Structures are given as C-alpha cells and as structure tokens.
Amino acid sequence: MPTRKEQFDHMIAETDHTKDKLFFSAVYLASVKGFANVGIRELCYSVNVKESAFYNHYKGKAQLFDRILKHFDDTTHQVIMTDTEINSHVAAGSVEAFLKANMAKFSALTSNPLYHTILQIVSAEAYTHPIAGDIAKKNLYHIRRGYTEAVFEKMIAAGHMPPCDVQLITAEYYYGLKGMLDEYLLLENWSDSKLAIENRIFSHIHFFAALLQPIAATH
Secondary structure (H helix, E strand, C coil): CCCHHHHHHHHHHHCCCHHHHHHHHHHHHHHHHCHHHCCHHHHHHHCCCCHHHHHHHCCCHHHHHHHHHHHHHHHHHHHCCCHHHHHHHHHHCCHHHHHHHHHHHHHHHHCCHHHHHHHHHHHHHCCCCHHHHHHHHHHHHHHHHHHHHHHHHHHHHCCCCCCCCHHHHHHHHHHHHHHHHHHHHHHHHCCCCCHHHHHHHHHHHHHHHHHCCCCCCCC
16 A cells, blocks of 8 residues: 555646645645644745745645645535435434444545545644634534434434433544544554454444434333
C-alpha cells in the first residue's frame, strides 16, 4: 500500500491546477507538522512554484485553511443517510443493520486519503482553532447524533426498539464510538494494524444493537 506521502505526491502530479497542488500539499504538510507550522515558502517549494503564484490563488494561509475546512464540512455530509435509506432501515426494523450501514458510509469516506487526512487535521485543530472546533462539533457530534436520535424515535414508534431515553442512548453510543474512531485515526497515522480496533468497533455496534432489541412479549 502506498504511503501517505506517495498518495499525495500522486494527487499533486495528477492535477494541472496550481491552486489544487497547493491545497493537496498544504493538507499533507499540515498532517505532518500542524497547519500553523506550514510556511508559505515551504508550501510553494513543495510543489515547485514561486511564492507569487500562491497569492494568485489565495489571499493568505487563512483562506487556504478555510478551503480545507470547507472540504471537510461539505464531504462529511455524505455520511448522513437519505430519507429513503432511513425509511428503508426503519421498515426492516434492524437497529444493528442501520448502525452498520451508517458506519459503512463513514468507512467509505475515510478510505479516501484526502478526506481521512483532513479529518485528522480537523480533529487536531479543533482544540485551538474556533472555526475548526465548530465544524468538528457540528459534523462529528450534533448532526450525526441528531439524525440518529430521529431514527431511533422512528424505530421505537414502529415497535422495533423498546421505549427509552433516546438522547441518552444515542450519546452513550456515539461517545464510546468516538473514542474508538480516534484510536483508529491514530493507528492510521502511524501505519499500525487497525484490525483489532475495527473488530472492537463492530463489537460495540453489536452490543448496543442487542441492548436495543424490543423485549419479547410474554404470555
């Protein structure tokens, strides 16, 4: 499997647009040393353009970082299921199938090296950059939790889940999952095996789905 640098070198080589070359290189360098430590001179040198070329496309580093954040914000919405997909899972009545399908959508995104790397950047920058923090909270917590709560409420109404505190159950599910996803990203960053954490993620899904099975009626 190609290294992250090799993947980004390929992205840079494949595009003829200087603006995109700078974008791809900025994402890679930020993942290695933090965006604050990426200099414009170094960035331009990395794609073999003059510093003046940078200002032809970006007003400064802040605008370039805004583009990185926007890419993350726009792309992360692909994790959210459509109403048709949600209604299909509610009709099928399987909480586990819904949670696994949602994870499959997320996994499909993280298999893209550009998105995966930006996710790591946003996760790190969220602690010090207010806009990155707002975007991380919105995409990694509020949106996914909000629509999962809505799905659980539909599952309860259809009799596929027992009545419960939906907000609490969803929070318990996602906060545990978030910790494992953070570990997954860290292992990816250091090229360690991810098999064990992948198995734990699906065990976590199975465990919660089993808890949310409706209690069989007794006669």
